Amino acid sequence: MTDGKTNAYENEMKDVTWDGFHNWLYCICVVTFDLELGQALESVFPRHVSLSKQETSNICYLAFPDSNSGCMGDTTFIIRLRNSQGRKSLKFEHINYNSKCPTPLQIDGSYYWGYVYFRQVKDITLPRGYFQKSVVILSLLPFNNLFSKICSYIAPEYFENGEVSLEAVCYNIERWPLPVPGSTLNLPLLGSVFQTYIPLSTNCTANSTLALLSEAGDSNQIQTHVEDLNLFEILQPVLSHIHLLWELVIISEPIVVMASSPTHCSQMVLALIRLMYPLQYCGDYRPYFTIHDSEFKQFTSKVQGPPPVILGVTNPFFAKTLHHWPHTIRLGDDLGQAQKYKLKKTAPTKLIDNSPGIFTAYKPFLQKDKNIIKKLMTGVNSKRPFEVQSALLRRHLLELTQSFMIPLERYIASLMPLQKSISPFKAAPTPLPFNPDSFFATLEAAGPQLTLNNTGIKGDWVGLYKKFFRSPNFKAWFNTRYTELTLKLQALQLEALSTADLKDWVQGRPEVEVVDMVLKIKNKIIKCNEHEIPVSESTKVQLNHRLNDIVTSLPDDLKNILQVS
Template identity: 25%
Template structure:
């Protein structure tokens, strides 16, 4: 299995990479600058039993640093695999890059990070050791367009198991011809199919992909696919069943709001990366006033004031070997206090929990599955033997603030028991998954309402009524406003007084969290951003196929 025997990456990776560059084409049948507006490179990794993971080739030739190439190799293979499994495994990861000579266009808030979108597969082959081959196709990009890039690598791998350079070159030529990414709807051809790609004004745009339009085209010779670039990869129809209890969703929701440390421990990288993607989506509030067409710009600005960016380090899939990249801040003397990571190695969890008292103890989400839950309350996957299982599985001691909606949980539990929800790609399963997303989107919107109400009073004191004087924000004044006007979120407490004290404590925590400061920073940036930067033409097509809330 990958990762069991020594190093995963050849120790001579620097010289190997240099030789790889020398053998690459020096000219391409497409514009490299045009390609780099969407992505950086494809990397094909192969598992050599004697050496470990090695780069078979990359295209186009890219001057990745040895550290980045090593991170890509480590992250492109599951830490454990079963020889009986021949199904493809798709997942994604995020890493802090160190390749200063790679030039690419990015609109990300944090250009220091890149993203890898992988498809791992193994195939029986009696001609090699262990009787099967393992290979990963990785698309490295500066954009977090997970649904789009996951579709691209899946399409490529379906056409050719070996992922030939000729096919990769054709894929790059298609992508380079797309033009730059633009907010709105773009029709993008890719290897015989036509993609309707929706890029929202901001990655935190709420409820992405809940409504999929039926193509009006009649040309049956072309496959059409609608993709929302900020839609979560994971579906709650599958993921909620893996939780120890579905009521745990409320604790997870609170932790993400506060950017408190959280670790998702799963059996495979697909599950943990999908779960992290779905969790971040929980704090994308519904915009109750969003207009399209000529009024979209106003709706865009109003919408942005209602979103909560995750304020920590988010890693959908992290391996033991790539922990140095994750703990970079800790090595610089800054303790890791705010993060959301997905892992598959229980010993990695043990290492995280023993990092010292200066780091906050993370909340651990054990994705054990319903069949395991019935046997052991805190047991992990049955596929992990007792030898592999750490002795000290922690019991989470997280204080809950928000009262659970028992009616919602009852309906959700009944839906998850419905056999139709197991057919994840059916319309019924999609409808059930959207119910969870809608519930927490509305909850997030209600949570922000008191803050927006208080900030509106600061705007009225400013010389320009359209500009909020965020510098005048006072935690004490806000809590006084909260005490006077209350909030719609139901907090825990036996009496009204106790519920108010719980609400006050939670809002105080939020106002001191990195999520709050990133939210305020986003509001300030949008207020100072001229309308020309947003551009009416670039967003006029956005939302034509999405739902108005």
């Protein structure tokens, strides 16, 4: 940009708050190859956005495929990197959004998602003889399908028309409506309109989303799902080992996915974390990872051992660096073709064996369900559409995960103390502690085998649960459920308090005890108003009445101090 253009741009920008833009994206980056610096951040839009030195470095290296992969033409892939601000970046709108949408679409403030469009073409006018540049969309929202398509739409425009096109993109996004679950949204962008639907947590099937987008409108309308992973197409090569992979993912085992293309490895990593839906995968995962990443040493350390993370890599150097990792999926170049990857149980061969396959010495706790694999392979032979195959596979994995979790859901519900233990004049009771042995005692009468009798899946469920209990997936699920129980008990205690006769209770009580009760009720009302404790509006009204009941019974000097505002 010339100085004149820059000044005009800055004058135009000074009245823009960019709140609307940041509801969707953090920024758009352009990364180029500099002969002296290597990958370098050329520009950021909107221009007020700042990135930390570490974020800038990670984005620059993640924005280009590794040099050995030789990706010519245009390449798209997805990245995930740490957000230096961490969870502090989550606003109230984000928390409200998370409470309404399905787990795969929830925001984790600790990470940014990146949607990369990389172009490498011969250009004899440039010193290296190649044009190499990437456009990267950064967002907290995991809208993998929508943002990948948007990046593929705006990047060619940028390559053709320069920075003015990305400035226009930012203006357009600034005016988009809020990303509200349960809404069909029209998103104008460079003369077209992207129409999408963000599902609610109770309505998240692809079919229901498709129905809501089926009213085709103008020719410039682009209908797209926010997230639409073709699970079957991606997992087809490893289909016969899908139950083994489901176990590895649900117990948060470290897995490395090696491919020649960042497109393939990022797709496979995203497919793996979807295997355990609707349970949320809570280990770390990087759809595409490079040796230059700031966490490279941490992930490759042989002293501490591999952390619970799934990495997608393309650099052959990782075959040597991660040879101590227990599970490797090596992808061929023909991802999505009908083939069977072999299971290779001698992990050291990873160093010399470059053929596609799954390298692991892991012995599954459960038998595989041969019926579903046979049904899906029959579908391959009969050329059944991938969308139908994906739906069959998703349903099977959903039933498998739900069957695994239902006994745990039932058991944790049993940790709720009896109603009679709740008193309006005492602190709310806490849930009973989790006892693995007590849980195992319930499995014979209410275990997963009862809901999976017809599928042929049998095995050592107790052994699998024991592994699961040591994983971040269990810890996150348990902490969430335990917190929910705790808040439910607090709500029940407040409901009891809201209907108690405090005028009678206050008679003969020491002043200090009465004042303590007033302060406690005030504090509880504040927490209710901040949505920390789930109570009805009528309960909040009643609590204020009870507060007034106590205050009116106090001497005048205390009334002035404790008067309800």
